[in-house]
Amino acid sequence: MHNEISPPLVLVDGSSYLFRAFHGLPPLTNSKGMDTGAIYGVVNMLRSLVKDYGPTHMAVVFDAKGKTFRDDIYKEYKANRPPMPDELRSQIAPLHKIVEAMGFSLIVEPNVEADDVIGTLAKQASKEGVHCIISTGDKDMAQLVDKHVTLINTMTRTDMDRKGVVDKFGVPAELIIDYLALKGDKVDNIPGVPGVGDKSAVAMLNGIGGVKEIYDNLDKIAELNFRGAKTMANKMAEYKEQALLSYELATIVCDLDLNTELTSLSIDEMNKPVLRELFAELEFKRWLSEVSDAETLAQVSKNQDSAAQSTSDSSDSVAVINTDAYITVFSENQFAELKEKISTAEYYAIDTETTSLDYMQAELVGFSFAFVDGSAYYVPVAHDYPGAPEQLDREWVIAQLKPLLEDTSAKKIGQHIKYDKNVLANYDIQLAGIKCDTMLASYVLNSTATRHDMDSLSLKYLSHKTISFEEIAGKGAKQITFNQIDLDTAAKYAAEDADITLKLYAALVDLLEKEEGLSELLNDIEVPLSSVLASMEQTGVLIDSQKLAQQSQDLAARILELEGQVHELAGEAFNLGSTKQLQHILFEKLELPVKKKTPKGAPSTAEEVLQELALEYELPALIMQFRGLTKLKNTYTDKLPRMINHRTNRVHTSYHQAVTATGRLSSTDPNLQNIPIRTTEGRLVRQAFIARPGYKIVAADYSQIELRIMAHLSKDPGLLNAFAKGLDVHKATAAEVFGESLESVTDNQRRSAKAINFGLIYGMSAFGLGKQLNIPRYDAQAYMDKYFERYPGVLTYMESTREGAKQLGYVTTVFGRRLYLPEINASNGLRRAGAERAAINAPMQGTAADIIKKAMIVVNDWMLSLVEKDTIIMVMQVHDELVFEIKEEKVNEYTLKINALMEECVSLDVPLVVEAGIGDNWDEAH
Structure with missing residues (x-):
């Protein structure tokens, strides 16, 4: 053997x-x-x-x-x-x-x-x-x-x-x-x-023996040295x-x-023809190249369509990454040489290493650069663990780099470079001349093919697994900050970041240039917007913490009151936060109808289930109120005051450009997009967003932008006419669907028409519309049929969009952004139907996202041109709304200018309309 x-x-x-x-x-x-x-x-x-x-x-x-x-x-x-x-x-x-x-x-x-x-x-x-x-x-x-x-x-x-x-x-x-x-x-x-955990199990096993021995000697457990040993024998017996x-x-x-x-487990020869077929289908190009001759590879490449080129693994053209070519810069002479090379490079990748992911708290630990494929440099400036080697002075390095980094020549390439821009701003460096952000390049290429962090992109486009931060810093509570990491380890990690960024730039730019309009989308919208967002993040928004503290007290009282009402209706006290207890009360004790089940077969208590039950039963309605107020208290009124930065006395959110599939921005810490606007309590939270003395809050919001985009895309004469004449589009729709004159349309009819207008944008079925309007499905279907009869262009657009999506695998916005729909041809009917709904909605959501982004760039350019720059700041972007803090004496003049810039930043077949409000706080202004 x-x-x-x-x-x-x-x-x-x-x-x-x-x-x-x-x-x-x-x-x-x-x-x-x-x-x-x-x-x-x-x-x-x-x-x-x-x-x-x-x-x-x-x-x-x-x-x-x-x-x-x-x-x-x-x-x-x-x-x-x-x-x-x-x-x-x-x-x-x-x-x-x-x-x-x-x-x-x-x-x-x-x-x-x-x-x-x-x-x-x-x-x-x-x-x-x-x-x-x-x-x-x-x-x-x-x-x-x-x-x-x-x-x-x-x-x-x-x-x-x-x-x-x-x-x-x-x-x-x-x-x-x-x-x-x-x-x-x-x-x-x-x-x-x-009751038996790691310590008690180990103590019993080492002190007595295996399970059989323990049960033969239960009386010996009490003699062992672990917490609860005296009572463990009874538990073991039970x-x-x-x-x-x-x-x-x-x-x-x-x-x-x-x-x-x-002996039968011997490794056999590879079956290369089968591997070629599988690797080609899965688009593992580097592995495919290993099992293919040049002729086969050429044929595979020829057979791949443009969609495949946009999302496939481009690793076959990338050399194996050699970390031996990385250099750590310790001396001023070395640094001078590096600086000279950076100055003369056509472009270069830059990355900062810091002590925190919070850009407002982060301290610089080092810089990494790469400008030649395969080599990279790390300049450590603040590794301060015991025994750390002497490094260049941080202030000296910053002073040396400042002219280079503030140079407006488009040379800098980064991965999520907005973070680096924010960190450098804390050191009085205004990073300029950004040529590309590889995170945004990947996002523009295909927003759904992968996550857009460096580790994911390196794996997808370079077939290289990067050194993860957890590998060198540890996990959880034991994780150390970058300044505490051994310099040899840290240098390899940091230099790899710059090296990979440079390699990703080459791979992604090549793929983007093969697809019409995508390079322009990246260079004209996403990269410039990144700097606008960085400026907004650094500025932050002013919060009235005392007002929020009072709201927290009021919410706590209301939550307690609701809890009492729920317990009274349920006939017993129970934990409203416990899914199991809630399931018992709703579906066993009160025997309410089960609308949906969890994957494990238990009755669901999800939001949409409670929403449906709340139409007929009081208890689910109260629980929904309880959940809404609890979330508002925990997420905003309690949390926002704790997020105020001690240096600026403002709250600084993070805007994310590469998260949503449609191009919409999102924000975290805090999430400004989710503050409710339709509830009284949500509007109260907005009252805590205030302007400093002598300034006003101005909120400028696009009116019915997605419906206007639907009119532009569908070219339907009825919709185009309604917007061209400045009619109330919901009222106009109601008049068409219900056969009434505009003057005769009732509020209820307008409400139904509004549900139809927005429902169709989101691909709603007759069943869904019926549920929303609380009418039979066949009545809802009749409304929809009438709508399409009056607006035939909309139906034609929807059908052609679905078909186009099935053929191409994606839909596009007015400005060429591609929104890929991986499940548009899925065999699973539910997943396919979801993709078809997204195909209708995504071009409108995506175009609206592009418009607000263009507006932000145009408005920001105007703000930078002002002589008195302290008279206006842009503080927030939420959905289709921009929020400003403007000096009182400039409010009227600037509001008119902002409206004009936002309405004229793009040209559609229907006019864009912006409604702006003014107030001492966000609620008053919106």
Whole structure:
């Protein structure tokens, strides 16, 4: 046997890695919307294993479909796991094909788990003296470790031998089953013994022995040194049956009749034709190049359409990244040389390393630069851990760099460069001359293909896994800040950021230039807007903290009152925040109708369910009020005062350009987009957004912008006419649909027409409209039919947009932004219908987003041209609204100017109308 297997034998827990890759890596898709991220993660791991260990024998083991013997033993086994998402299930079959085509043995054994197959093979190897490596992320496998068997986790780059098991769990491998039996396992829903945690389990196992020995010596537990030892024996006795059941569930079966000899697990030759076909379909271009000749690659490239070019992995043209070429700058001479090279470079990537993600609190620790592909520089200025080497003075470096960074020549490239611009502003550097932001380039190319952080982009476009911050700084409470990180480690991480940014720029610009209009969208809207947003973020908004404190008190009283009313109606007190208790009250005690179920089959208490129930029942209506006020209190009235910056006395939000699929901006810390406007309490919160003395708040809002865009896109004569004449469009629609004169339209008819107008924009069905208007579906359908009869251009536009989306895989805004719809041709009817609704709405939402962005750029340019710059600041952007703080004597003049600039920043077939309000606070102004 020793002669036939060249150790180690490698056994891979394919199911463990499949789930971890799916949940831990960015959600990648190919140009056809096929999910590929989990496949990429697992195949990458398999390739690393072969490279690192050079095995001759290897098996990849997956769980089979359906139940296992453990489900028969305990029906609740793994019951708390949600159903496998379709996005993951669809990746299993192609992954299995790749595993086999790579030459590995694929094992899928029915009625047992992958763990049992691996356990059986590992024990077989151990008996024959063959060193076996089990590649898994599953802690249960620690029970298999012995002198021949080791665990490795390629995702965390750790391994575990016998000593490693004791170091991690506190008990040897022989007691891991007992450990799991006592402590339980939430992941697999193994119950264990309630009240037994890590410390008590380890104390009992080391002090007495395994589960059997503990139950033979319950009286000895009280003598052990752990909290609760005196009463533990009674608890153990009470849950004996559960502990023994848990032991059985946690035990990996190691004696399956597999009919598999270890020698049969030899790695075969790759099946290159099959791999070529699979890698081409999945668009893994670098791996495709490895299994293809030049002729095949040329054919594949020729066959890929433009959508594929926009979203595919462009890594085949990228050299392997060599971190040996990174240089750390310590001396003034080195820095002078670097500065000279930066000055003469055509363009360069820049990145700052800091102590915080909060741009208002962040302190500079270092700068990294790259201007030649494959090399990068790190300039440390504030690593201050004990024993840190001497570095250049931060103030000196900043003074040296200031002229370069403030130079308006378009040379700087960054990844999320707005953050760097904000940090540098704290050091009196106004970063200018921004050529490109790779985050925004990826977002413009395809907003839905991937997340747009550097780690995700590097993986997708360069096939390179970057060093993550958690790898060098740790996680959670133990995470250290960048200034505390060892300089050798920090330099490689920081220089890689600049190097990757430069490489991404080359890859993304190439892809953008192949697609009409996308480079202009990036360069004319997104990149200039980034600087406008940075300015707004640095300015911040003034908050009346005393007003919010009073509102918090008022809300607390109202919440308490509502809670009392709910308890009275329910006939008992219960925790309104507990889903289980609420389910019991609503659906068991009060027997309200179940409208929807959770994935686990329990009655849903989600917002839309309560909304529907609230139409007929008082209790759900009160619970909705309770939830709304609680959220308002926790999110805004309690939190906003704590977010006031001590240096500026203002609140500074973060605007995000690369999050929503449609191009809309979003904001966090605080989220300004979600402050309710239709409730009294929400409007009260807006009253706390104020102007400083001598200034007023001005809020300028586009009126009915999405309906106007619908008129422009559909070219419907009726809608165009209504807007051209300045009619009340909802009233005009009501007159058409209900066959009335404009003067005769009732408020109720106008309300129905408004629901139809906005419903159609969001792709609402007759069923949805009926629900909203509280009328039968056939009446709602009749309204819609009448609407399309009067506005036929709208129906034509909707149908052609849907069809175009199915053919191209995307829709576009008026300004050429592409909004990809990966599920427009999905086999799942619900997902396809959702994509079709999005196809109708996305061009309007996306165009509205483009318009407000253009308006912000135009208004900002005007503000910069003013001689008296302290007379106006832009403080917020919320949906279709811009909010300003303007000096009182300039309010009327500037408001007229802002209105004109916003209305004229783009030209559509209908006039844009801006309504501006003025007040001492945001509520008064809107």
